[in-house]
Amino acid sequence: MPPRLRRGGATRPVPARWRIVGWILLTTAITLVAVGFTVRSLLIADVARDANTAIDQEISEFEAFAAQGVDPTSARPFTSAERLLAVYLSRQIPASDEVLLGLVDTQVIAVDRSGGDNGPYDLIADTALLAELRTGTANSGVTPTEAGEMRWARVPVGAPDDGDAFLLVAVFTEDALAEADHTIRVLAAVALGGLLLTALFGWFVAAQILMPIRQVREVADSIQETDLLRRVPVEGRDDISQLAITFNSMLDRLAQAHETQRRFVDDAGHELRTPITVIRGHLETADDDPSSRAKTMRLVDSELDRMSRIVSDLLTLAKSERPDFVRPAEADLAELMIDVEAQASQLGDRQWQLVEIAERTVLLDAQRITQAMLQLTTNAVQHTSVGSRIRLGSRFAGTGPDKTLTFWVGDDGPGIEPDDIERIFARFDRGGGPSHTTTGAGLGLSIVSAIARGHHGSAHAESALGQGATFYIVIPTPEGPHEQ
The missing domain is CATH 1.10.287.130 (Signal transduction histidine kinase, dimerisation/phosphotransfer (DHp) domain)
Incomplete structure (x- = not known):
């Protein structure tokens, strides 16, 4: 089966559906041909074996007759090979593919077949072959004839004063071989029908197998720059x-x-x-x-x-929407908070207080956490005046699988409007109302929320008007190799 088709001078790959059906048919055809040759070999071997068995059986019967039989006219043992062969052959009815002959010197004694039937082949008329069988040194063999292959064997018959005498048993296998070939032709016809049925089923099965791939292609063709919503239906688990x-x-x-x-x-x-x-x-x-x-x-x-x-x-x-936005590594929380407090103190003239420190080595992205904390402290500086107090810290909460790590920053600013607490973490939302005292793009708290989500956590705020605000970053406890 050629791997490619040519159309209009261009080389195109054969469709997958045809390749699947082609390979199925190829493997099935090879199997059927192998089975056909095997069956034919077995049938031919059976024909040869059956012919040899028939010859052996006929010879055995003759030897038993020669050893135990008596002449019916005298009730005495046979005294001549000619008489022995004549009496034995007169009692035989050979099969349609058998020829039994008695050979005494140049005389031929044959079974009297009714209606002048000479059997599968008139061996008596083939004087050259008969002479070869009479005078040859071999006592058995396979000889080709005009009637096909002949398997034969001869048994010497010895008696006093007798010359060369033999019983010739020949079996012609042409009819049996023709029947075997007929059986093979029937099998070939059935195999051809099976191939056609296989091709039909293979065509539909290939269509079912390739349907998801066709759906993938159709979805890929239908996708446009502004439409990425289509998806391929998923069925099964293959x-x-x-x-x-x-x-x-x-x-x-x-x-x-x-x-x-x-x-x-x-x-x-x-x-x-x-x-x-x-x-x-x-x-x-x-x-x-x-x-x-x-x-x-x-x-x-x-x-x-x-x-x-x-x-x-x-x-x-x-x-922040990329999978490598957060790159966790071992980090000492105490050192992290001390560094954050040192950098935050440069943002403005405030009373900076590191209230609590969680002491432990954990797995997190220290640079991103520092970035989020500095964003929160910058936000606190923007909403407070010189000399105001800004507190920050970190702590563990909960136990077992619910244990969390919290970073927080609190200030004494004007606070946040209750309606603004939820939406100030959205992009470009700077809040409103009397508590809104600064200008900016409104991206800082969005970055804080993105960093928290990158650590599989969240960010939120607590506030009351006139009493300041506290911002929290809560992430699941990322266990480190050991506690400090």
């Missing part, structure tokens, strides 16, 4: 179903990546539009006055810093 599951997982990742890209572009366009507009407006209205130009450059520089922060935060949020 390899094809696993392929569909893998393909759907790939589509999920593509959809997630596309959504991340779309959100990044939308967010960047939304947030960068204002500073770009401000910069363009001031540059277009700038004059040659040095003081005015210096003021314009300070404003432009401030807006560029703001744009840089927005882009950096958006990139962080985009990376």
Whole structure:
């Protein structure tokens, strides 16, 4: 079966459905041919064995007759080979494929077949072959004739004053071989019908097997840049179903990546539009006055810093949806909190208090946790005045599988509106109401929430107006190799 088809000068692979059916037919055909040759060999061997058995049986009967028989006319043992052969052959009825002859010198004694029937072959008329059988040295053999293969054996008959005398037993196997060939032809016809039936069933079975692959192709063809929602139906638990599951997982990742890209572009366009507009407006209205130009450059520089922060935060949020956003490693919690407090103290003139420290070695991404804590402390600095108290710490809570690790930052600022507590962790949501006293892109707390989710945890806040706010990062306890 050729591996490829040529159409219009181009080489195209043979469809998988045809390949499956072709290989099924090829293996089935090879098996059937092997079975056919084996059966034919067995049938031919049976024909030869049956012929030899018939010859042996006839010789055994003759030897028994010669040893125990008596001449019916004298009631005495036979005194001549001619008489012995004549009496024995007169009592035989050979099978349709047998020839029995008595050979005494040049005389031939044959069985009297009714109606002038000479049997499967008129051996008496074939004088050359008969002479060869009479004078040859071999007592058995296989000889080809016009009537087909002849298996034969001769038995010497000895008696006083007798010359060369033999009983010749010949069996012609042509009819038996023809019957064997007929059986093979019937088997071949049945095998051909079986191949056609196999091809039919193979065609439909291949269609069922390849249906999930066809569905994968159809889904792949239908997917567009703006439509990644279609999925391949999954049925069963075989390899094809696993392929569909893998393909759907790939589509999920593509959809997630596309959504991340779309959100990044939308967010960047939304947030960068204002500073770009401000910069363009001031540059277009700038004059040659040095003081005015210096003021314009300070404003432009401030807006560029703001744009840089927005882009950096958006990139962080985009990376948060990647599987390698958080890279856990062994970290000492005490050292981590001391480093966070040292860096946070540089953010503003506040009363920094490291209230509690969880002491243990755990598995977490120390850089991301530090980034989240500094974001929370920056948020606390923005909502408090000089000299205000900002507290931070870490602690374990719960027992067993419910044990968690909590990082927290508290301040004495104006607090958060009750309606804002849930939504301030969303992108570009800076809260509202009288407690909203700062400006910004509204991405800081979104980054904190993303880092918490990256550690399979969550972030939340507790607050009351006029009494400050406390922000928490709660993650499942990532056990380290040992306790401190």
